[in-house]
Amino acid sequence: MRNFKYIIFYIMGGAIIIAGAVMLVVSIISMVTQIDKDSTRFVVPGEEKINIAEPGKYMIYYEHQSTIDGKIYSTGNADVSGLGVLVIDAKTEEKIDIGSTLMSSTYTMNGRSGTSMFEFDITEPTEILVIAEYVENEGPDVVLNVSSDITGAIFKEMGAMFGYFFGGLFGGLIVIVVTIIMHLRARKRYRLK
Numbered sequence: 001m002r003n004f005k006y007i008i009f010y011i012m013g014g015a016i017i018i019a020g021a022v023m024l025v026v027s028i029i030s031m032v033t034q035i036d037k038d039s040t041r042f043v044v045p046g047e048e049k050i051n052i053a054e055p056g057k058y059m060i061y062y063e064h065q066s067t068i069d070g071k072i073y074s075t076g077n078a079d080v081s082g083l084g085v086l087v088i089d090a091k092t093e094e095k096i097d098i099g100s101t102l103m104s105s106t107y108t109m110n111g112r113s114g115t116s117m118f119e120f121d122i123t124e125p126t127e128i129l130v131i132a133e134y135v136e137n138e139g140p141d142v143v144l145n146v147s148s149d150i151t152g153a154i155f156k157e158m159g160a161m162f163g164y165f166f167g168g169l170f171g172g173l174i175v176i177v178v179t180i181i182m183h184l185r186a187r188k189r190y191r192l193k
Contacts, residue, residue, distance in 0.1 A: 011157045013175035020168010024161050031157045032109055039147035041068055044083065044132035045139075048088055050146055052122050058148055059101065060085060060130070061114035067141040073143045076113075080142055083137040087120055090127040097119050114145050 041063065042048040054060070064076040072164040101116040122128070130146055 003183075006126070006179055006186075007180075009175060009179035013172040013179065015172070016175060017078075017168050020165050020172065023164035023168065027138070027157065027161045027164060029160075031154065035193045039126045039145050041066060041143055041145045042130075043073070043141050043142070044067055044144050045061030045134055047129060048129040048146070049127055051125075051127050051131050053125050054148070055122050055124055056148055057118055058122055058146060060087075060098070060118040061107075061115050061145040061147070063112055063143040065108075065111070065113035066145075067111060068143060073141070075140055075142045078140045078142055080139055082135055082136045082139055083142070085118055085144075086131045088129045090129045096122075097129065105154040112145075117144075121193050 024049055040048060040050045062080060063073070067071045085098065087098050088094065089096055096121040098118045099118050105116045130144070132144055136144070
């Protein structure tokens with residue numbers, strides 16, 4: 001019966017480690033779901049109106065592996081060099097400056113793969129119109145994805161994820177190690193009696 005309190009602490013330590021690992025997995029699933037939910041995919045040549053709820057940096061990705069309306073797009077080797085993209089504030093009808101991404105980012109998730117092409121900044125919530133057409137020649141139908149900076153979002157979430165995992169791991173290990181020390185001391189005292 002006297003060992004029962006130590007068993008409780010061992011279980012608590014293990015539970016803390018497991019909770020940290022569970023929080024890590026939940027965070028990863030939540031992040032991927034949120035990134036996917038905040039993305040707007042559409043086939044170009046064409047145009048798409050997009051509601052932008054949060055100010056910040058937005059990216060236009062070329063999705064060379066994607067699915068839209070049950071149709072698979074696998075255009076990894078497609079020549080999109082003549083594709084021109086224009087972003088307009090739908091409320092003010094003013095052109096929004098876009099530029100090439102400073103650093104190329106790629107992603108693969110949920111059966112989709114993309115590479116960053118352009119970026120632009122939004123200073124307040126608005127609705128935008130993205131128009132993408134081949135300027136000089138005709139090209140294949142491809143998928144564009146407009147979303148907040150996916151790579152940036154991943155890096156922001158990584159801190160919390162590592163915190164959950166390592167916090168749970170070290171917290172649980174501390175409880176277990178302290179319990180082992182207390183248990184050994186108690187055994188030693190019991191033997192000396």
